Amino acid sequence: MTLKRTSFTILTLLLWVAALAQDRSQWQPDILGDGYEMRTVDQPDDYSGKVVSTIIRKLAPDSLHTMKGVLYVHGFNDYFFQSEMGDEFVEHGYDFYAVDLRKYGRSILPGQRMFEVRNIDEYFADIDSAITVMEASGLDEVVLMGHSTGGLTVSCYLNDHRPDIIKGLILNSPFLDWNLGWTEKFVWAVSGMGRLFPNMKISQGESTAYSESLLKKDHGEWTYNTSWKLEQSPDVTAGWVRAINLAQKSLRDGKSRIDIPILLMYSSNSVTGDKWDERFNHGDAVLDVKDIKKYGSELGPHVTCVKVTGGLHDLVLSRREVRVPLYRYIFNWLKREHL
Secondary structure, three states: OHHHHHHHHHHHHHHHHHHHHHHHHHOEEOOOOOOOEEEEEEEEEEOOEEEEEEEEEEOOOOOOOOOEEEEEEOOOOOOOOOHHHHHHHHHOOEEEEEEEOOOOHHHOOOOOOOOOOOOHHHHHHHHHHHHHHHHHOOOOEEEEEEEOHHHHHHHHHHHHOOOOOEEEEEEEOOOOOOOOHHHHHHHHHHHHHHHHOOOOEEOOOOOOHHHHHHEOOOOOOEOOOOOOOOOOOOOEEHHHHHHHHHHHHOOOOOOOOOOOOEEEEEEOOEOOOOOOOHHHHOOEOOOOHHHHHHHHOOOOOOEEEEEEOOOOOOHHHOOHHHHHHHHHHHHHHHHHOOO
């Protein structure tokens, strides 16, 4: 009996080591370097043909490891490049994961229309794939984090279903409502056309003011791939407008009951205009911060609202004097919520 038990234990250990080795072989060094690695996930074909998602990660050292992880989902016209944010989580003992959604960043395939989506739940498989990998790595708890359109996506994801491993949600300027001024009254018409003519192009203007507030070559602190995160916000389609509009509506009027702790973060003010000026380095140039607070507060019964003075639309790309206290608040909140 002892021999059989010993043999079973050895076999189990060998299978575990083999599985771990196979998992490691699927990860490749990421473009960010410094311990970041990535792997591509084949997803079922959609209306545009072949699609993939990409998982990026950096693991906490054993000396700091808490068996907890964070999964970050980027916004529109974006991809994961915010390594400073990832490093902050790693230094606090969290394994950090991010996903480049289908048709974004590392997941763009030749001939694809970048950023195309016709229903927000197309992204759920990309998130599920990342969570499955995190669970397989042995993590006990995951905090989901989303920025802008990614904040809308993860909110819809959790409102639709919540894997038991997800214990908290951090929202960085989530795109919960349009910010189009007087033209907003035409969204319903464009959304309706998106059902019949999903490929109809919709211009978003020619301003580069927001990117100028980010890029080091202009007035910001950051360097990123401007072929993946374009300096001028690109045309969208009527199908994209429909997808976003329906997603936002799905969280309204008491339809959202996300029953885990939510940290809702937004800038202290919004800025408008087509040309960069100093205001763009101290406010949200994309969304109406009042709408973020209004609709974000309705996502569930446990929402903590944080107004970030002088924050940009992507709060973790704000000036250092804004980022440092912001990270301090995030980790204090995680500790307070036992996450």
